[in-house]
Amino acid sequence: EIVMTQSPATLSVSPGERATLSCRASQSVSSNLAWYQQKPGQAPRLLIYGASTRATGIPARFSGSGSGTEFTLTISSLQSEDFAVYYCQQYNDWYTFGQGTKLEIK
């Protein structure tokens, strides 16, 4: 099983600043990597697929990069609605998720 490790577990950032979230795979997943946002009491929402393609309706301030084993989700200028938990997911070999990064207001 491919293990996905996200860091940090919690990230404190001020509104308007940039947030950088990391995701590492235990073996190469090529570009078969997705990112999701989850707010309390809500279902996850797809943000990014193919490591760097924004899903329909996702603002341009969200961007994804990386391939192989190292991936990054960047939110360029944090809005109040962006504070949530973010998960990465690989789909190169079945499906596994990272443990999540909680993005909180500083």
Place this chain on the structure above:
Amino acid sequence: EVQLAESGGGLVQPGGSLRLSCAASGFTFSGYFMSWVRQAPGKGLEWVANIKQDGSDKYYGDSVKGRFTISRDNAKNSLYLEMNSLRAEDTAVYYCASLYSGYFLYWGQGILVTVSS
């Protein structure tokens, strides 16, 4: 508007059974692989099962293989999860989701299953 609505959750005793349903609307249900994904309280996400568009192929995570059965009825735009021999560690919010090229495109709001005596 795409909608996925789960139902059938609740409290069940260890060793018991439960059947979840998911009603889909707003997209061509029969054109998508469908999945169940779960989330234990305060924990991360875990893929549970997939089913092919026509129901001919089914795939399961190791933790539920042999105990859970996924099925669908395209005429009713519905997805199901039959859960048997339930354990405390199956306690979670269960989401139905559409699968597209490996990622989960649309998600339901989730339904809580609690396994406890």
